[in-house]
Amino acid sequence: GIQVEQSPPDLILQEGANSTLRCNFSDSVNNLQWFHQNPWGQLINLFYIPSGTKQNGRLSATTVATERYSLLYISSSQTTDSGVYFCAVEIQGAQKLVFGQGTRLTINP
Amino acid sequence: KAGVTQTPRYLIKTRGQQVTLSCSPISGHRSVSWYQQTPGQGLQFLFEYFSETQRNKGNFPGRFSGRQFSNSRSEMNVSTLELGDSALYLCASSLIGGDSPQHFGDGTRLSIL
Numbered sequence: 001g002i003q004v005e006q007s008p009p010d011l012i013l014q015e016g017a018n019s020t021l022r023c024n025f026s027d028s029v030n031n032l033q034w035f036h037q038n039p040w041g042q043l044i045n046l047f048y049i050p051s052g053t054k055q056n057g058r059l060s061a062t063t064v065a066t067e068r069y070s071l072l073y074i075s076s077s078q079t080t081d082s083g084v085y086f087c088a089v090e091i092q093g094a095q096k097l098v099f100g101q102g103t104r105l106t107i108n109p
Numbered sequence: 110k111a112g113v114t115q116t117p118r119y120l121i122k123t124r125g126q127q128v129t130l131s132c133s134p135i136s137g138h139r140s141v142s143w144y145q146q147t148p149g150q151g152l153q154f155l156f157e158y159f160s161e162t163q164r165n166k167g168n169f170p171g172r173f174s175g176r177q178f179s180n181s182r183s184e185m186n187v188s189t190l191e192l193g194d195s196a197l198y199l200c201a202s203s204l205i206g207g208d209s210p211q212h213f214g215d216g217t218r219l220s221i222l
Contacts, residue, residue: 041197041216048210095165095206099152
């Protein structure tokens with residue numbers, strides 16, 4: 001099956017720093033989504049981004065489908081950005097998401 | 110617009126019992142998916158339903174089952190519980206399933222004693 005790899009596995013930053021999270025996938029995908037799981041376990045949809053670039057406030061994401069990777073940028077980090085960031089992909093017709101193992105982001109004040 | 114609602118939020122059971130979890134999707138969403146999250150295996154797909162039909166099933170034993178009702182609400186059932194079934198169970202809804210964003214509920218945290 002398709003493999004989804006996220007890097008780095010862990011990232012510790014000071015408040016105000018910028019970060020880039022990467023997601024590589026092993027096969028062509030129909031769509032790709034980024035999620036943030038907060039310390040209470042809630043999984044929040046950040047971006048639905050099968051290709052191209054999207055921005056939402058301090059967050060932006062870029063997917064280059066032909067090269068099988070996606071990037072999530074977080075600028076001017078805040079402590080509330082802490083948590084685990086997941087990338088998930090779906091192949092055509094599968095009706096399911098395959099998740100990466102996540103990047104654990106810790107923002108210190 | 111109300112989000113995805115999962116009940117109960119927490120559940121404690123003993124080995125051998127069975128459990129039923131419930132998920133109410135966002136209004137208008139017809140696809141409901143279930144995922145299991147554990148520290149060792151991460152997030153794994155259980156099954157997906159659309160218009161009361163199961164369209165896909167993950168690699169889980171037959172003890173795990175589900176169904177969807179005509180109002181798109183879904184339930185999943187786990188019979189003969191094992192210690193390894195302790196996990197966070199997450200439900201996601203979307204308009205049509207594939208090609209549409211998935212929105213997750215807060216999950217049901219199941220602990221098996």
